[in-house]
Amino acid sequence: MRKFLAVVKREYLQRVRAKMFIVSTILLPVVMSLFGVVPALILNIESGRPLRVAVVDETGRMYAPLLAAFEEEESEEPAQSSSPDPQAGRAAQRGTTAMGGMAFEFSEVKADGRTPEQVKADLDRQLLEKQIDGYLVLPPTFIATGQAEFFNNNPSDMISKGNLQSTLNRAVREQRLVDANVDPEKRKALFKGVELQAVKIGAAGEERDSGERFALVFAVGFIMYLAILMYGQVILGAVIEEKETRIAEILFSSVRPFTLMMGKLVGVSLVALTQLVIWGSAFAFFALYGINMLASQGLEASIPNIPFSHYIYFGLFFLLGYFIYATIYALVGSMVTTAQEGGQLAMPIILILVVSFYMFLPVSRSPDSTFSFWVSILPFSAPVAMLVRIVTQTPPFWQIALSLLIGFGSVLLIMWFAARIYRVGMLMYGKRASIPEAWRWVRQA
Amino acid sequence: MSANEITVKLDRVRKSFGDFTAVKDLSLTVRAGRVFGLLGPNGAGKTTTIRMIVNITAPDSGSIELFGRKINFELQNRIGYLPEERGLYRRMKVVDQLRFFAELKNVRGKVIESKIDEWLERVKLPEWKHKRSMDLSKGMQQKIQFITAVLHDPELLILDEPFSGLDPINVELLKEIVLDLKRSGKTIIFSTHQMEVAEKICDDICLLNRSEKVLEGSLREVKRSFGRNAVAVRCEGGDGVLDDPVLVSKVVRHADEAQALLAQGANAQTLLRRLIDSGATIGKFEMIEPSLNDIFITKVTEHA
Numbered sequence A: 001m002r003k004f005l006a007v008v009k010r011e012y013l014q015r016v017r018a019k020m021f022i023v024s025t026i027l028l029p030v031v032m033s034l035f036g037v038v039p040a041l042i043l044n045i046e047s048g049r050p051l052r053v054a055v056v057d058e059t060g061r062m063y064a065p066l067l068a069a070f071e072e073e074e075s076e077e078p079a080q081s082s083s084p085d086p087q088a089g090r091a092a093q094r095g096t097t098a099m100g101g102m103a104f105e106f107s108e109v110k111a112d113g114r115t116p117e118q119v120k121a122d123l124d125r126q127l128l129e130k131q132i133d134g135y136l137v138l139p140p141t142f143i144a145t146g147q148a149e150f151f152n153n154n155p156s157d158m159i160s161k162g163n164l165q166s167t168l169n170r171a172v173r174e175q176r177l178v179d180a181n182v183d184p185e186k187r188k189a190l191f192k193g194v195e196l197q198a199v200k201i202g203a204a205g206e207e208r209d210s211g212e213r214f215a216l217v218f219a220v221g222f223i224m225y226l227a228i229l230m231y232g233q234v235i236l237g238a239v240i241e242e243k244e245t246r247i248a249e250i251l252f253s254s255v256r257p258f259t260l261m262m263g264k265l266v267g268v269s270l271v272a273l274t275q276l277v278i279w280g281s282a283f284a285f286f287a288l289y290g291i292n293m294l295a296s297q298g299l300e301a302s303i304p305n306i307p308f309s310h311y312i313y314f315g316l317f318f319l320l321g322y323f324i325y326a327t328i329y330a331l332v333g334s335m336v337t338t339a340q341e342g343g344q345l346a347m348p349i350i351l352i353l354v355v356s357f358y359m360f361l362p363v364s365r366s367p368d369s370t371f372s373f374w375v376s377i378l379p380f381s382a383p384v385a386m387l388v389r390i391v392t393q394t395p396p397f398w399q400i401a402l403s404l405l406i407g408f409g410s411v412l413l414i415m416w417f418a419a420r421i422y423r424v425g426m427l428m429y430g431k432r433a434s435i436p437e438a439w440r441w442v443r444q445a
Numbered sequence B: 001m002s003a004n005e006i007t008v009k010l011d012r013v014r015k016s017f018g019d020f021t022a023v024k025d026l027s028l029t030v031r032a033g034r035v036f037g038l039l040g041p042n043g044a045g046k047t048t049t050i051r052m053i054v055n056i057t058a059p060d061s062g063s064i065e066l067f068g069r070k071i072n073f074e075l076q077n078r079i080g081y082l083p084e085e086r087g088l089y090r091r092m093k094v095v096d097q098l099r100f101f102a103e104l105k106n107v108r109g110k111v112i113e114s115k116i117d118e119w120l121e122r123v124k125l126p127e128w129k130h131k132r133s134m135d136l137s138k139g140m141q142q143k144i145q146f147i148t149a150v151l152h153d154p155e156l157l158i159l160d161e162p163f164s165g166l167d168p169i170n171v172e173l174l175k176e177i178v179l180d181l182k183r184s185g186k187t188i189i190f191s192t193h194q195m196e197v198a199e200k201i202c203d204d205i206c207l208l209n210r211s212e213k214v215l216e217g218s219l220r221e222v223k224r225s226f227g228r229n230a231v232a233v234r235c236e237g238g239d240g241v242l243d244d245p246v247l248v249s250k251v252v253r254h255a256d257e258a259q260a261l262l263a264q265g266a267n268a269q270t271l272l273r274r275l276i277d278s279g280a281t282i283g284k285f286e287m288i289e290p291s292l293n294d295i296f297i298t299k300v301t302e303h304a
Helices: A002-017 A019-046 A063-074 A116-128 A159-179 A183-204 A209-245 A248-252 A257-296 A308-335 A338-358 A360-365 A370-375 A383-394 A396-425 A435-444 B046-053 B074-078 B096-105 B110-122 B138-150 B169-185 B195-201 B219-225 B268-277 B292-303
Strands: A051-057 A104-109 A133-139 A148-154 B007-019 B020-031 B035-039 B059-067 B079-082 B156-160 B187-192 B204-209 B213-218 B230-236 B248-253 B257-261 B283-289
Touching: A002 A019, A002 A257, A002 B096, A051 A116, A063 A104, A063 A159, A104 A159, A104 B257, A116 A133, A116 A148, A133 A159, A148 A159, A159 A183, A159 B213, A209 A248, A209 A257, A209 A308, A209 A338, A209 A360, A209 A370, A209 A383, A209 A396, A248 B079, A257 A308, A257 A396, A308 A338, A308 A383, A308 A396, A308 B213, A338 A383, A360 A370, A360 A383, A370 A383, A383 A396, A396 B035, A396 B110, A396 B204, B007 B046, B007 B187, B020 B059, B020 B187, B020 B204, B020 B213, B035 B046, B035 B195, B046 B059, B046 B156, B046 B187, B074 B079, B079 B138, B096 B110, B096 B138, B110 B138, B110 B219, B110 B257, B138 B156, B138 B169, B169 B187, B169 B195, B187 B195, B204 B219, B213 B219, B213 B268, B213 B292, B219 B292, B257 B268, B268 B283
Parallel strands: A051 A104, A051 A133, B035 B187, B035 B204, B079 B156, B156 B187
Antiparallel strands: A133 A148, B007 B020, B007 B059, B204 B213, B230 B257, B230 B283, B248 B257
16 A cells, blocks of 8 residues: 555656646646637627628618617627727717627718719718728618618628628518517517527426536536546556656566556546646636626526535546546556557547447437446446436436446456556567457466 | 575476466575576576566466565565666656655655665765756666665565676676675575676576576586686797697687686696697696686587
């Protein structure tokens, strides 16, 4: 046991003290947040100046509804609002549309006795002189036909066109309802229909709060996936380290191979845990900060309503999932002589991982089926599948216990195999083991 | 510890890898407080034998006893092993590695810190204590590896080719340390194919060839059994005499001296007379024991 702790301590301290660890711990969140922030920044740059659109309203009654529709969209998306002062401009309105990022500045153009051709010629000139970015012509038949034209000098700007179209859509529908003498109350009721639709998607035939639970299962699965992707290779490297540096023989004259392997696995895993905790706390800090920000804007974010026991299951199955795959990396490491070889041999692991991850789809559809039972008992798919079952229709406790037992039992078994292969492999210098050979070594050692 | 106490005892030990038998029914005893030379050409089974003694690999049949007990993992703590295949953690500081290896032998605490300083002083590397091993030269690394084998004060020390690749000054330094350890009562198994070194420090030897023991005993007995059939000669003139196959089976010439192995049936007196008759001026004429190297070559070629 003391030797085991010595191995764990060495693995842990050597890695946590390494510059790579410190750099990656700081850099990853920075890179991640850059991925989040940079696209938003880029969109902001482009939407810095709203698109100036002149509106030629030949129907005579569409301009007001258009502005109203635009305003409404803006108020529905308060978080995305990029213009705090909706009253800026003369007779114009500004704001973002539902598609995000693109603001418009509308201005109405009255004919004032000019022929439509004259008005158009005038606007063409303004467009060329860049006084406006485009103009919208709503012909007298617009309400009936829905046909309108948008003239601009950048027809490839699909986003603006799309946004404009959806705003117009809203406006014209509104106006048609007014024309059909639908009273305001009824109109509101009809618009409420849009909100109803949103709820229906979220529910998808299940109780409302299981959506949050699914999100948590998904998050656990994702973190597991991330941890394995990042640390699987590290474990592989740690197992190979003594082969490459030829220390293995000295170690084996002092410590049992199994103790050594377990020490490495646990040591590296503690490093992973340290990194996850650092990131987790940073994330929690910003999340709390973000929740406060939202709360100050009158939005409430709540912690999902989940029984305490589920959190324990989340923890246990996360550990199970992580260790099951981590031990496979250790097994691969015991068979190969260099990290490059190991990298190739480790490829299928990712595949198994991804396939197991997607098992959550059939399992969530019928959590009580025989298929779901087996999937949640077999070690490779158990972590995600069992969690899905727990949050949907919690299976009997014995099934959960069995799944954990088989899972952690497999971890020990795989490590035992890995230790045997490692020991014999070390004695047969410089040779990568084929699978039948590895099997022979296991029996021979 | 009495001189007759047995530290290691192998009884008809056999180990095969697939079709290849690495060690064939080997029996040997290593007595406490002596330097035991495990000798033999490359591939003779020396390393496999050692690995079984330190319990890295188990024999297919036969038994191994250490300190009078059947081999087990606990006993590993009482052995210090410097394998031929050896390395250090490249990025780890010297002091950290030494501490780690000691911890793996269940030695820890303050004792180890002073031991580390003491040993670094002894191999003349105290200023490298806080350097990473990748910054050390190969010879320095080898001395650090040597410390890992002795730091926990083992009763049995197993050294597999400990001096290979070292310069003469460091070979001398380590050799002195090994002899010091012997004087303090440690048992040492010394494996090498460099006979000159073995000859200088071993009390007992066991010669392995092709997985089998071909010779065993104290160095003195072994040499005596080969008889005094060699002569060291320093003379001017009379060269042709040493090349006469009737008298001399083999001659090795050094700068100013020649060593002649007498042919079967020839005797030293005849050789001396012939040299005088040929008009040579003789500076030295001495009967010598055959070198371990000669014995080694004779035995190995005769066994083949």
